[in-house]
Amino acid sequence: MTETNSASVIFKEFKEHSIAEFFKKNKQMLGYSGLVHSLVTVVHEYVTNSLDACEEAGILPDISVEVRPVEEDRYLVRVRDNGPGIPKKFVGKALATILAGTKFHRYMQQRGQQGIGAAGCTMFSQITTGKPVIVRSSTGDDDGYSCKVYIDTMTNKPVVTEVANAEVPRGLEVQGEFGSVKYENSDHGVYEYLKRTALANPHAQIEFIDPNGKTNLLMRATDIIPKRPVPVKPHPLGVSVNDILELAQISESRKVSAFLMESLSRVSQGKIDEIRKIVGAEALEMAPRLLKWDDAKALVKAFKAIKWIAPDSSSISAIGEQQVKTALKNILNPEYMYVVERKPGIFAGGVPFVVEAALAYGGNSGKKVAEDAYEGNILRFANRVPLLFDSGGCAITVAARSIQWKRYGIDLDTQPVSVFVNVSSVHIPYSGVGKESIAQEDEIIEEIKLALMDAGRGIQRYIRGKERIGTEAGKYKTIMRYTKQLSKDVSALTGEDQGKIESELAALVSSHYKDILNDKGSETPEEGEAAGAQDDSGEGQ
Structure with a gap:
């Protein structure tokens, strides 16, 4: 006979758990789901916090990131910024309390929102190395301090120890030791993440010291701080x-x-x-x-049942077409590019969003797969934050892959082309807590497709012009090969000086092909860099 238990016996095991304890057992939900991914997640959380803090304070960000090996699959990560710093009384709440912060309750665009990121890093350091994070900060008022911070995961309360006064420049420095992580110089590694961060944030200067001690400097491309989004009421x-x-x-x-x-x-x-x-x-x-x-x-x-004015888009701060061009020049240095910024749209009934897209051709665009062999790549961003993982089901990938690129003379399998897409919104509909993929909202996919088709038409004009130049240049070279023989024959028939005839023939041919010789047979990069006019016709899809 099966043994039975009463409700009172069963509920002896009933316990409440803190949110920190939950994420401790489900760290993959925060992006800590693989050795390489976990290290990128740590850097991502600290760097996005630094960018948000600097921008809110009206400061041009100077961010330093160091990743130093400690032992196998264990690294020290130090991130330092020149932002406003964290007041001493808030450091525990800011870096060691899950779901606490300055962002979640405000209806405006921000990189981070939930108040999980930096505290999640503190927790990840604890559960993989048993060590707290070390913090040094100052708000610039001779109030510098250092301390150690960790989380009491049973209560989701911060524990701050070894607090001491310290001479620290304005800003924040966080240092932690992390296990179960790995540095990889790949398309999904820390350096690639930082390069793409610089691409979407041309106003930031980022220094990266890699595990080999090499310093990589991603220079600031503009001194213009992005317009701060304004908190608005829900639509x-x-x-x-x-x-x-x-x-x-x-x-x-x-x-x-x-x-x-x-x-x-x-x-x-x-x-x-x-x-x-x-x-x-x-x-x-x-x-x-x-x-x-x-x-x-x-x-x-x-x-x-009522017709409404579109949501207020002042809560959104897109990168801006000029800034996208500046960033692409700085990082990819393409032979040609075409940038499109769509008008604000809405999804889920009333959540505003803006899509920015660009196609970069040549230069350092695309991905080199072998000597003189390239393929295209898709650079995905949400609120200026690079999305390196979970690309398959992302709205950006789905939209980009649905376009028949060959109609625009583009082949993502063989050409050095970078597809750049940034989606800005008060609420990015991520498909998971790790925030690496945008959910497939129909309105967002449609806007991305329209933007990319517009950019495709811009690149198409350039490629066709380039092909025409190549064809005409071939004709010019062929004709010029025969001018010597032709001038000799004409001289024999007329008695005129062969050198004079050859010179006049060459001048005649060169005059006919002067556009080719001056390399003006297609749109210049300057013309193509201008953002395309918005076209909702869907032509060319």
Whole structure:
């Protein structure tokens, strides 16, 4: 007979667990899922925090990254920046508390959002080496300090020890020792990640000291700090029933009508009148905190029945077409490029996003696979952050692979072409917690395709012009080979000086092919670098 247990016996094992303890046992959800990937994740989390902090403080970022081997599959990582620093009383919360930070609660574009990143690194150091991270920081007010930080994973509380005053320049330096990691100089390694970070952030200067002690300097390409996105209110088409109920509970408004105008964007008195006709006057007169599920559901349904102005895109800060061109020149130095920035779009009903795309041809574009042999590559970014892993199911990859590139004279299998795509949004719909792949939202895929087709047409004009130059140059060389013999024959028939005839023939042929000789048979790179006009026709797909 099978032994049975009562509920009281079963629930003796019932326990609560902290979020830190959960991620300790599920570290792959944070991007720590392989030796190479884990090391890139550590660098990524620290560098993105440095970039965000510098930009918010209006400081041009100077970031130094050092990766030093300790033993097999164990490395010391040190990241230093010149940002605003972390006040001493916040260092534990900032670097050793999961889901704590300055970003998650603000409705605006940011690289990091959840408040997991740096604290996740602290936890990863603990569980792979048993060591805390070492912190040195100053806000620039003679308040420099050093300390050690680790997480009490049972309670998700920070533990800060060995706090001491220190002479430290303004900024933050974090040093940790990490096990179960590996440095690889590959397309998925730390150096490639930093190069792509420099590509999407041309205002940043990044120094990288690799495990061999070699210093690699990725120079700043522009002194223009990106425009800071502005926090905005959620758009009515982008909120759920639960969102309405949560916002209502913290509202100080006396009526639902006032609550909607104060809590959501694009809600005017005119829109309130339209909503009133759908849900009734009584629904808008009640106190927001009295809203029930069915009341909020009726409001969301009413939102969908009304025409709205597009969401406010001031919450988004794209790279900018000129900055993309500057970055591509600095890192890839292509023979030719074409840049496109789409107008803001929306997905999931009301979440704004912007797609920037570029095609770079020649120079250091693409990937060298053998001597004089190349293939194209796809450079994926989300809010200026490189996406190196999980490319197969990413919206950017799906969109790029769906285009018939050969119609534009482009072959990603044999040509040195780089496909650059950056998606900027308040809320990037990542397909996983590791934030390495963008979910396949139809609206996002469509915008990426339109941008890439536009860029493809720009590259197509250049390639066709280049091919025409090659054809005409071949004709010119062929004709010039016969001028000597022709001048000799003409001289024999006419008695004229052969040298004079040959000189005049050469001048005549050169005059006919002067565009080829001056290399002006196609668009110049300067013309092609200008961003293409937005074209929604889909022509050429």
